[in-house]
Amino acid sequence: MEGIINFDHAAATRPLHDVAESMKPYMLDVFGNPSSMHSEGQRVKEAIDEAREQVASLINASPEEIVFTASGSESNNFTLKGVAFANRKKGDHIVVSAIEHFSVLQAAKSLEKLGYQVSQIPVDKDGLVDPDDVKKAITDKTILVSIMYANHEVGTIEPIEEIAKIVKKRGILFHSDGVQTVGTIPVDVKKLNVDFLSFAAQTFYGPKGVAGLYIKKGARIDPLIVGGIQEGGRRAGTENVMGIVGMGTAAELASKEVAKRIAHVQVLRDLLIQSIEEKIDHVCLHGHRELRLPNNVNFGFEYIEGESILLLLGMENILASSGSACTSKALKASHVLSAIGVSPEIANGSILFTLGIDNTEADVNLLSEKLPRIVDRLRAMSPLYQK
């Protein structure tokens, strides 16, 4: 929509024009089922093959190591459950961090109900996992370690290569949720040395409802969805053809432009952090200052509540997100902020701004101008705030 300023790119990016254009023929014209032998089917199969190559190339994988899924949440569920089921004879222990996405944490919880053991390792006040803690958590029964590449709320980038060294030395499978990194920063699965990596098109200017999982050749995993030979038998069901084609285009563009994108958003990120810290008192930046996604700004605003801030930002056509209990359906403050030791009252006053290629310096300046007024206005109403 015209006039909308999106600072909520972690939730969704606007699909690029070229992405939408590449999808169009698969809605209007090319309709075959890629599993069909006839020419219409084969045309679609070729399009999927091409997209698989484009996506593989973005993360330095081989095309046959990519499985398309419907969401980052599916990729995470697929990994946890699929690895747990396929490797049950080897062991029953899984290690995750406390700040994983709910699709990892709740899949782990489901596995606990089935008799698996789950260790949740803590993070420090910046949201960093200590590789030593992973080392200590591993037992002879550990079959999978899952640590996210970068956190979706506080933006902290985890030491994945270092953790991989420890995990791989023990011959254990290693998964990383890369939803917030793939397309945002350069990602190389060989360098990272992960066995599984989740990603989703909507975070890199692709369509929603399409995502993927990198599965290193030879890594043992059972399918979640069975009943067909699609995706090499690793995910049954007729493919989301136009979504996959769109993700392929988005991946190719991301491969070409990632350095440019980082340069663009990082300048804006630093400008926004600097302006907020200069103009507003009683604020705290959540997450690590340096080991941080180039597009992530997350602040706690003391004495006020996040939903109110979002509503007032909304009146200025500015979109953002909050870790407040009031904005969650469960009415619980963010588990990530709680894991990094943020008190519930500050978590309730936290706002996440995630930048993207469509943001400009003028957008950041407008936000920096509006935000202090919004904060003042709510503080004037707050019984917690004494001037």
Add this chain to the structure above:
Amino acid sequence: MDSPYSETVMDHFMNPRNVGEIKDADGVGTIGNPACGDIMQMFIKVENDVIVDAKFKTFGCGAAIASSSMATELIKGKSINEVLKVTNKAVTKALGGLPKVKRHCSVLAEQALQSALNDYYKKEGIPSPVKMKSEEEILAE
């Protein structure tokens, strides 16, 4: 911009009535805690059994701020006997409804009001007719 709230809620959130404190209030009630995301503070001034002034301060979401604002509007100028009957339902109705997950905010408004009335009775040395109710009790009514 689309919002999850009714026009009246947005009006009371954007232009809250009676924000502030009453320095020599006859009754003050504070309800909620910041961990849950809401604190409501209500101040009343009473003359001849009539609420002549009411003010509030709230830490909370849009619905909490609008509920506080509406509650103060509903009690201003009313006799204590009338105010004793102001419930969360009356606040919600006057706001043109609240999303289901936000009914809790109207409950806080009722509790803040009850708490302010209790404080008033205590200061006056009169046994309070108000029995503080839990959120569950209020929502069950």
